[in-house]
Amino acid sequence: MKQSRPASAQQQRPVAVQNDRPAPVQQDRPLPGVGVLFNPALIDFVEQHAQALDHLAVIPDRCWVDPGPGAEGRFRPLPAPLALLDRVAQQRPVTLHSIGLSICSADVFDRPYVDNLARWSAHWRARWVSEHLSFSRVGSAHEVNAALALPVAYDDEMLDLLVPRIDAVQQRLGVPFLLENNVAYVSIPEQGMGEAEFLNRLCARTSCSLLLDLHNLYTNAVNHRFSAHAFLDELELSRVTEMHVAGGQSMMGFHTDSHTGPVHEGVWPLLAAAAERASALQAVTFEFHESSWPMLHTEGVLAQLAQARAVLARVAAKRAFKEETATSLAF
Amino acid sequence: MSLAGFQQALTAMTLNAALAAAVRRQGSRHLEPWPLSALERRRLVAMAEQPGMELNCTLARGNRFAAVHDAYAMSCALLGPALRGVLDALWSSQLPSSVQLAGDAERFAEVAWAHAHTLPSDQMRAYLRDVLAYEQQAYELALSVRHMPDPEHASSPPRWVGFEHDPQALFEALQAFQPPPADLPRAPHRVRLALVDGALETAIFEETAPAS
Numbered sequence: 001m002k003q004s005r006p007a008s009a010q011q012q013r014p015v016a017v018q019n020d021r022p023a024p025v026q027q028d029r030p031l032p033g034v035g036v037l038f039n040p041a042l043i044d045f046v047e048q049h050a051q052a053l054d055h056l057a058v059i060p061d062r063c064w065v066d067p068g069p070g071a072e073g074r075f076r077p078l079p080a081p082l083a084l085l086d087r088v089a090q091q092r093p094v095t096l097h098s099i100g101l102s103i104c105s106a107d108v109f110d111r112p113y114v115d116n117l118a119r120w121s122a123h124w125r126a127r128w129v130s131e132h133l134s135f136s137r138v139g140s141a142h143e144v145n146a147a148l149a150l151p152v153a154y155d156d157e158m159l160d161l162l163v164p165r166i167d168a169v170q171q172r173l174g175v176p177f178l179l180e181n182n183v184a185y186v187s188i189p190e191q192g193m194g195e196a197e198f199l200n201r202l203c204a205r206t207s208c209s210l211l212l213d214l215h216n217l218y219t220n221a222v223n224h225r226f227s228a229h230a231f232l233d234e235l236e237l238s239r240v241t242e243m244h245v246a247g248g249q250s251m252m253g254f255h256t257d258s259h260t261g262p263v264h265e266g267v268w269p270l271l272a273a274a275a276e277r278a279s280a281l282q283a284v285t286f287e288f289h290e291s292s293w294p295m296l297h298t299e300g301v302l303a304q305l306a307q308a309r310a311v312l313a314r315v316a317a318k319r320a321f322k323e324e325t326a327t328s329l330a331f
Numbered sequence: 332m333s334l335a336g337f338q339q340a341l342t343a344m345t346l347n348a349a350l351a352a353a354v355r356r357q358g359s360r361h362l363e364p365w366p367l368s369a370l371e372r373r374r375l376v377a378m379a380e381q382p383g384m385e386l387n388c389t390l391a392r393g394n395r396f397a398a399v400h401d402a403y404a405m406s407c408a409l410l411g412p413a414l415r416g417v418l419d420a421l422w423s424s425q426l427p428s429s430v431q432l433a434g435d436a437e438r439f440a441e442v443a444w445a446h447a448h449t450l451p452s453d454q455m456r457a458y459l460r461d462v463l464a465y466e467q468q469a470y471e472l473a474l475s476v477r478h479m480p481d482p483e484h485a486s487s488p489p490r491w492v493g494f495e496h497d498p499q500a501l502f503e504a505l506q507a508f509q510p511p512p513a514d515l516p517r518a519p520h521r522v523r524l525a526l527v528d529g530a531l532e533t534a535i536f537e538e539t540a541p542a543s
Contacts, residue, residue: 061430061431065431065433065477065478066429066430066431067428067429067433068428068429076478077478078477078478078482079477079478079479079480079481079482080477080482080483083483099430100430102430105338106334106335106337106338107335107338107339135338136430137430138335138338138339138342139339143428143429144339144342144346144426144427144428145426145427145428145429145430145432146341146342146345146346146391146427147345147346147391147392147394147395147427147432148345148387148390148391148394150338150341150342150345150387153374157334158334161334184383185383185384185386185387185390186378186381186383186384186387187378187381187383188374188378189373189374189377189378190370190373190374223383251386251389252382252385252386252389253382254382254383254386256386256390
């Protein structure tokens with residue numbers, strides 16, 4: 001999602017030419033775009049402040065009713081939310097962030113869901129489609145939904161389950177497919193590997209990219225007492241296409257990924273650290289639950305977008321300075 | 332394939348806090364309904380023992396409750412402490428079957444009325460009958476138009492709900508999340524609900540005695 005406004009970090013500066021080596025060409029690298037995950041509280045905001053957004057992420061599951069596999073009338077469109085999303089999709093480029101695939105379910109790989117996702121992706125000309133690295137659906141004959149995205153074990157068994165599915169989804173969609181790191185309030189013991197290694201191996205074996213949810217990472221790091229920065233050091237950040245930023249709240253002694261209010265202050269340093277090395281990053285998306293609109297209003301949402309842009313601009317400036325320094329120091 | 336069993340068992344614990352507690356207290360014998368490897372059994376017991384499992388159960392309940400509350404906000408407010416028992420009964424009789432968690436709102440009125448005896452007074456039970464009937468009709472009206480080509484401008488024939496007590500007094504209190512007055516006099520009313528150009532319109536009429 002290329003940002004149209006110029007970045008001061010990309011000004012051309014003279015570089016010293018040493019010996020016979022030609023001066024390196026400074027590559028312009030546009031800043032990643034900044035947008036929001038659409039929710040019904042943002043109807044007026046999108047229409048009145050479209051210029052503040054580089055993209056809109058939408059949850060397509062809001063646009064249909066799905067009684068589940070085998071049932072009649074799957075994915076019956078809901079005209080009201082569909083008309084709304086059709087309108088907002090005319091304002092800005094769209095990405096899809098679906099919630100119903102449950103790609104990690106052992107019981108079911110819902111190909112009709114993938115087909116439906118592909119139809120709507122084409123309808124809105126989505127730039128990419130993202131889903132969650134978790135499961136919420138079990139059972140094949142009589143499906144049960146967990147009412148929560150549940151964690152998976154990071155081991156070879158899950159890798160082997162996912163690889164062909166990701167390839168199938170990617171082939172069917174025809175646009176990039178991203179998987180989002182999950183938030184987990186219980187940890188699974190005796191795993192084969194850590195989350196970062198799992199994601200790296202998944203990306204190495206498939207063509208999928210990553211949606212790095214920084215608030216999910218922050219939440220897990222707080223609740224399970226590990227270093228989020230160490231996680232970022234281990235993760236192959238070059239496979240990250242999009243990042244999410246969000247806020248949360250305390251509940252029952254945990255920090256939860258409730259998408260409440262503004263971006264949590266602990267997330268901004270993670271964005272700065274991750275963006276520095278995420279060479280393929282195209283978009284940063286602010287998520288909030290519609291119930292937080294009274295807390296945020298237009299000014300609050302604009303402030304989050306501005307903060308995200310400021311972080312990305314500082315990262316770009318720092319990168320440009322390092323490149324120039326390395327060039328001027330080269331023999 | 333026992334991975335399926337592992338996920339089914341974890342889902343069952345997430346949807347049933349009592350099961351999670353039983354596994355935490357008494358170990359894997361409560362996991363016998365599911366085909367599990369030894370590793371999976373150890374994993375599930377360890378997960379049940381973590382404080383985060385209780386949070387998982389609470390969050391799942393919260394997600395299921397959201398759909399019910401959207402349709403029956405006033406009834407939920409009226410039920411007060413009795414609401415927990417209603418939800419336990421609703422959710423133990425029916426598991427969520429889709430990502431949209433459909434089904435709970437459809438059955439809420441029936442289950443809530445079946446638990447009306449847990450309310451502290453006949454007066455409160457009468458209020459519940461009135462308010463449940465009203466919200467059920469409003470919910471069914473909303474469902475009836477959601478697949479129409481232009482639901483935001485849809486209109487519907489009116490539906491009527493009888494109230495034994497003043498609906499205005501009940502609505503004002505419950506919409507402010509306050510308990511209604513404990514001693515509203517019996518005052519039969521009829522409430523007309525209709526969708527007019529996409530908006531729910533409610534009109535309240537006092538019942539008049541038939542002319543002698």
